[in-house]
Amino acid sequence: MNFANARVEAHNIWPAKTSFKAEEMFIRRLSEIKDKELFKPISIAQNSNADYQRCVGHLLDALDQVPHRPDYAFDNFFRIIDIAASPWFSRRGIKGIVQGTSSRLFTADSTSWEQIIDSLCLAMPLRTYELLAKRLLAAALTQEGENDPLYKRALHAFGPKFYPAFVRKYALDKSGNLCPNIAETNRGNAASLLKLYMSGKAGTRSKPASDPALDLTKKENLGSPNQRSEVLLSLLLFTIRNERAHGNVLSPFRTSKSTLERYESYYFIMLLSYIYALGVLSLRFQCISPKNILNGCTENIQAQKAFFS
Structure with missing residues (x-):
């Protein structure tokens, strides 16, 4: 399939419905497990506060996008984070x-x-x-380099040692120069290291680490729960939000690279944004307890695993 032509044709024949390869795979998967729920809302309390009701409106708009467009649901969930948390960071904006x-x-x-x-x-x-991993390495490779906004947020989240060492390990060529091709080749290994870091549990290795800051057998090099949370919110979700807000990415399910794995990734990203949206609402309006958020989070993780396994 020529996806570039297909996207133009889909526009030209609208309102006739056109489904792309990944969308057809996802629809078939939905039909296979009719008795399974892919996403389960977590109950919240009543509150007539105007800001709360605005946020609930975005919750409803997000749910309208499920199951087919988890990326649009993400957009609405992130708006809730922005709206509900803004009073705490009025002078620091969304970065705060x-x-x-x-x-x-x-x-x-x-x-x-x-x-x-x-x-x-x-x-x-x-x-x-x-x-x-791709976005973190790309931030170091931009013309702005260390002045790139994502680079600065990564230093804040990871601390001043881990992130520069991460970039040196996965984005430098043999001459010590930053190289996009090297970063792309190393993306899988970089992702595996991030997964270990984000686990919060010390790993094991037979060979010395290439850099002391990357030695994740030492607990002091692992991220604290607060740091790991900031990585999720500031480096992953906020970056995706910015790319989508600025129109810098193709529709995620209408490209030649789209698969069920991409749906799985976006469903997880959607769940992340939902959990943080509820977290902020719980702080502002006491509409749900953290324990109930935990229980709902666990239930949704299990539902996604059952669907995508």
Whole structure:
């Protein structure tokens, strides 16, 4: 299939419905497990506050996009994070929200949120880790380099040692120069290292690490639950939000690279944004307990695993 021509043709014949390869695969999968739920909303309390009701409106708009467009649902869930958390970071804007919200969540209930973050990091598909690795390496390769906004947020989230060492390991050629081809070749290995870092559990290795900061057999090099939460919110979700808001990416399910794995990745990204949206609402409006968010998060992770396995 020539996807470039197909996208133009889909526009020209609208309102006739056109389905692309990945969309057809997803529809078939939905029909195979009619008795299974792919996404389960987590109950929240009543509240007539105007801001709360605006956020609930976005929750409903997001649910209208399920099951076929988890990327659109993500857009609405992220708007809730922005709306509900803005009063806490009025002078720092959305950057303050994505860098500071995790600390507020952990202050409210560190036990529940540590379990939530552990569960999410463990469940995150490798393809999503690959996306994160690709964006982190690309930030170091831009013309802005260390002034790139994502590069700066990565230093804030990971700390000043891990991220530069990560870039040196996976984006430098033999001459010590930053190289896009090297970064692309190393993306899988970079994703595997990120997965270990985000697990919060020390690994084992027979050979010394290439850099002391990347030695994840040492607990001090692993991210704290708060750091790992900031990685999810500031480096992954906020980056995706920016790319989609600025129109820098193709429709994710209408390209030659789209597969069920891409749906799995976007469903997980959608779930991440939903959990953080509920977390912010719980702090602002006491509409749901962190423990109930944890229970709902666990249920949704299991539903996604059952669907995509």
